[in-house]
Amino acid sequence: MTTPVDELASALRDAAVLKSVDALLDWDQETYMPTGGAELRAEQLQLLSGIVHERTTSPRIGELIEEASSSAQSAGDERLIADLREAKRDYEKATKLPKELVEEMARCRALGMTAWRDARKNDDFDAFLPWLEKTVELNRKKAECYGVPAGGEHYDALMDDFEPGMTAARTEEIFAPLRAFTVELLAKVQDSGVTVDRSIATAPMAIEKQREFSKRVCEAIGFDFDAGRMDDTSHPFCSGFGPGDTRITNRYREDAWLDALSSATHEAGHGLYEQGLPKGEFFGRPLGEATSLGIHESQSRMWENQVGRSRDFWEWGIGLAREVFGDALAGATPDAVHKAANIIEPSYIRVESDELTYNLHIMLRFDLERAMIRGDLACTDLPGVWNERMKSDFGLTVERASQGCLQDIHWSMGAMGYFPTYTFGTLYSAQLWEAMGAAIPGRADQVRAGD
Numbered sequence: 193m194t195t196p197v198d199e200l201a202s203a204l205r206d207a208a209v210l211k212s213v214d215a216l217l218d219w220d221q222e223t224y225m226p227t228g229g230a231e232l233r234a235e236q237l238q239l240l241s242g243i244v245h246e247r248t249t250s251p252r253i254g255e256l257i258e259e260a261s262s263s264a265q266s267a268g269d270e271r272l273i274a275d276l277r278e279a280k281r282d283y284e285k286a287t288k289l290p291k292e293l294v295e296e297m298a299r300c301r302a303l304g305m306t307a308w309r310d311a312r313k314n315d316d317f318d319a320f321l322p323w324l325e326k327t328v329e330l331n332r333k334k335a336e337c338y339g340v341p342a343g344g345e346h347y348d349a350l351m352d353d354f355e356p357g358m359t360a361a362r363t364e365e366i367f368a369p370l371r372a373f374t375v376e377l378l379a380k381v382q383d384s385g386v387t388v389d390r391s392i393a394t395a396p397m398a399i400e401k402q403r404e405f406s407k408r409v410c411e412a413i414g415f416d417f418d419a420g421r422m423d424d425t426s427h428p429f430c431s432g433f434g435p436g437d438t439r440i441t442n443r444y445r446e447d448a449w450l451d452a453l454s455s456a457t458h459e460a461g462h463g464l465y466e467q468g469l470p471k472g473e474f475f476g477r478p479l480g481e482a483t484s485l486g487i488h489e490s491q492s493r494m495w496e497n498q499v500g501r502s503r504d505f506w507e508w509g510i511g512l513a514r515e516v517f518g519d520a521l522a523g524a525t526p527d528a529v530h531k532a533a534n535i536i537e538p539s540y541i542r543v544e545s546d547e548l549t550y551n552l553h554i555m556l557r558f559d560l561e562r563a564m565i566r567g568d569l570a571c572t573d574l575p576g577v578w579n580e581r582m583k584s585d586f587g588l589t590v591e592r593a594s595q596g597c598l599q600d601i602h603w604s605m606g607a608m609g610y611f612p613t614y615t616f617g618t619l620y621s622a623q624l625w626e627a628m629g630a631a632i633p634g635r636a637d638q639v640r641a642g643d
């Protein structure tokens with residue numbers, strides 16, 4: 193006899209399979225799709241998102257969750273209780289959104305991403321402006337459908353999709369002391385009079401070699417290429433379709449091989465988390481999914497920073513780097529590369545920024561997107577406000593939109609309330625790393641040995 197749990201698991205699995213098709217189309221759009229495919233892709237994603245929405249909001253799912261919950265409660269099955277609690281949360285949220293809105297968001301996302309890529313290439317903010325305005329409007333609608341919490345704001349409802357339970361007010365509370373600490377430490381660094389030799393970081397390296405190096409480091413840290421791939425893109429990301437297929441992407445510049453390494457270890461960190469999720473019967477169920485984006489980021493930021501930027505890592509990494517890049521790194525020592533990988537210096541681009549100033553980039557985005565969602569900042573004023581903030585926080589003058597407010601993909605893909613998860617992840621990663629150090633004696637030796 194089929195139990196409610198079995199029937200529910202099967203329905204959720206079907207929805208997860210459909211979502212994986214959606215993710216595959218998304219991945220293809222960001223890697224291989226010709227520009228001419230944009231309209232059709234938008235139509236595909238719009239239709240598919242509607243189908244997924246119908247499946248995940250079917251009243252039968254609601255009934256099954258109720259039936260399964262009461263039997264799980266009476267059996268005292270803690271894992272199942274948690275699984276169903278989260279399934280119920282997802283179901284209730286999904287049923288609050290009308291299908292038309294879901295479809296419209298999918299369409300806006302697909303076309304917005306294409307428009308963003310062109311706008312960024314041409315430094316043309318005005319070309320992206322209508323898509324940004326539409327994105328803000330749709331996100332406000334979405335927040336209203338979810339329901340703005342009492343005493344809270346629209347942004348809270350949006351954030352909850354990425355970091356369940358988190359609010360803008362709590363984020364502000366967490367960011368304030370971190371900001372004070374960062375500003376103080378940055379001033380100390382800048383007043384120290386120490387300059388680090390960056391010639392190792394900017395030494396020209398063939399893109400093909402960088403690709404090989406990135407791949408071999410990802411392999412070494414455990415990313416399974418039989419269950420994944422790495423391709424080129426304009427904005428690195430990781431997409432876990434489901435068991436056996438996790439895709440990571442990277443981008444390269446001849447004079448920035450250490451940046452390519454940072455994004456490779458970052459995305460491989462996401463990939464490892466995806467590859468490590470419970471498979472089999474849990475695919476499509478909350479127990480088989482990421483806890484939150486912040487937790488997801490804790491893994492990427494850990495590999496990128498705690499490991500990839502450590503002296504211990506370079507003790508091992510220098511050998512591989514010399515093997516791949518040859519003469520270009522002949523005289524490089526672990527110490528010199530370690531220093532070059534940790535230069536603290538305000539810069540325009542978030543994903544290429546150092547570990548310290550990174551959080552200032554996130555705080556800027558959090559404040560500005562929150563203001564746009566509140567209606568306190570008109571989208572048309574975004575570049576001006578962004579540039580002023582870059583000047584006051586980083587001392588930098590933005591000259592092109594691509595090094596300013598057009599640099600990130602997130603708003604084009606409709607994700608507002610997402611950025612703070614990077615800093616949450618960074619904070620989680622520091623805590624997990626600390627705890628791991630206590631739990632695994634000799635960890636540093638293992639890293640030095642490439643284990």
Ligand code: ZN
Pocket residue numbers: 458462489492
């Ligand atoms: Zn990430």
